[in-house]
Amino acid sequence: MSTPNAACSPPREEGKAPKGWLGPFISQSANTPELLHEAGFTYMLDWFFDEQPQWFRTGRGPILAVPYPSMELNDLPAFINRGASDTEFTSMVIDAFDQQLEDSDRHGWPLVCCISIHTFLMGHPHRARQLARMLAHLTAQRSRVWFATPGQIADHVAGLPAGTVALP
16 A cells, blocks of 8 residues: 555544554454554554553554453453353453552553453443443542553553663
């Protein structure tokens, strides 16, 4: 492609082309970062390997990998693939959040706690109370955490002084 976001016309609802990418079924190849950068994307969510954003090198410049919950804190594989109960998933989310908050405090750097929920799963009435428990627990720490979208995280990291998040 010769122009940024040539394949991604700005949607009427947003008024701008997307900057981030999450592939279908979190599928990618070794060429995906290169192709995404070439298409004008600045970050991707397909490569979960750490709890902090990481830069990927491409032939045309860097692209940021923002953490995404590939399997563990994602309701789809938890309920459908592993058969977790509603309360087990709630417990997993709360325990992971609390552990990462403690780890962040102990080490002195921020971590990304990714939780993926889908309306067609967590939106069922029988799960509403579990969702409310999760959200109440997380938002009780509102003064200590930043609730952000992947795009907000990517913009923040991109705005940090060069070398703060090193290229591999």
